[in-house]
Amino acid sequence: MNTSGVDSLLAQMRIAAAAAGLREPSQATQVGKVDFANVLKSSLDGVAKAQTRSEEMQKAFVLGDDRVSLSDTMIEMQKASISLQTTVQVRNKFVQAYNDIMNMQV
Secondary structure (H helix, E strand, O other), X not given: OXXXXXXXXXXXXXXXXXXXXXXXXXXXXXXXXXXXXXXXXXXXXXXXXXXXXXXXXXXXXXXXOXXXXXXXXXHHHHHHHHHHHHHHHHHHHHHHHHHHHHOOOO
C-alpha cells in the first residue's frame, strides 16, 4: 500500500490548519511520533477556539465596538462553521469505519 499520498495530504492539512490559526506553527511542522489522542484533542481545541472567537466578535459587534467590523465578524463565523462541519464529517467517517470493522467477519 502506497502511503506517500496520504502523508502528503496530512502535511498539507497541517500547513493549512497552521495558516488558519487552528494550531501552532511548531506543531504543524513537527515530524516524528504522532499520538492520535493529542492530535484529536488539539483539533477539537482549535474548533472550540474558533467558536469562542466567533462568539466574542459577534458580541462585540452587537455592542457597537468600533474595532470590530461586520465583514470580520462574518468571516470568523464562517471559519467557525466550517471547522465545526469538518469535525462532524470526520466524526461520521470514524463512526462509519468503526461500524465497518465491527461488522467484519473474522
